[in-house]
């Protein structure tokens with residue numbers, strides 16, 4: 430890890446509905462250790478000395494945000510989320526530009542649903558990519574044997590896992606480049622599920638930075654159950 434940690438902007442997409450969680454509210458507003466998941470995720474960034482500013486993309490009809498203390502934190506600016514995650518990210522990039530972020534500034538996009546990001550992993554990503562010409566993302570090499578499913582629900586093949594990684598967040602790219610490729614990809618109808626796939630679609634190769642596997646995305650109930658149990662033991 431190089432020593433220099435660059436200044437950066439943070440963009441937190443938090444406009445999802447959490448369908449796979451099946452809760453009574455969007456999962457980013459579910460409780461974890463006495464606060465909402467979203468508050469914990471924001472706290473991963475708000476104290477960082479190199480943070481230049483933070484935008485959170487929220488659903489236009491989000492009734493929960495105004496009830497959080499952090500909604501009155503002047504360091505946090507809002508953007509209006511969209512139908513898909515990529516739309517919410519694009520909206521956040523536009524807001525960052527309005528706030529004065531420049532095309533060459535680093536932007537870290539991090540899922541609101543990943544509250545367990547460690548400061549070590551955040552600084553590792555920043556330091557490793559500080560001088561990278563493309564940018565990259567935190568990721569974890571596949572640990573299990575991986576199968577490709579056939580239409581019949583049976584194993585079609587066992588995939589070579591030695592070259593397979595799970596993409597996590599933050600994903601770190603220059604603002605101008607990410608804005609351009611994401612906007613172009615969305616207009617082209619390309620399915621974009623993370624920022625790196627837009628950069629790849631444009632012909633560049635983001636760098637994979639190995640991070641902690643417990644930087645998990647809270648997606649289904651068992652994910653939150655696991656993290657609640659882990660945090661109750663650690664804190």
Ligand SMILES: Nc1ccn([C@@H]2O[C@H](COP(=O)(O)OP(=O)(O)OP(=O)(O)O)[C@@H](O)[C@H]2O)c(=O)n1
Nearest residue numbers: 442443444445446447448449512513517541542
């Ligand atoms: N239109 C959307 C969809 C998702 N997200 C955010 O992107 C992150 C990762 O998305 P995902 O885990 O898929 O969240 P949801 O879309 O809410 O979950 P689901 O697919 O189960 O509905 C989440 O923090 C979510 O809030 C967003 O900002 N805008």
Ligand SMILES: C[C@](O)(CO)[C@H](O)COP(=O)(O)O
Nearest residue numbers: 514540596597598622623646
């Ligand atoms: C961005 C991401 O977390 C990387 O793994 C993932 O693509 C988000 O996917 P989701 O379906 O929006 O949760």
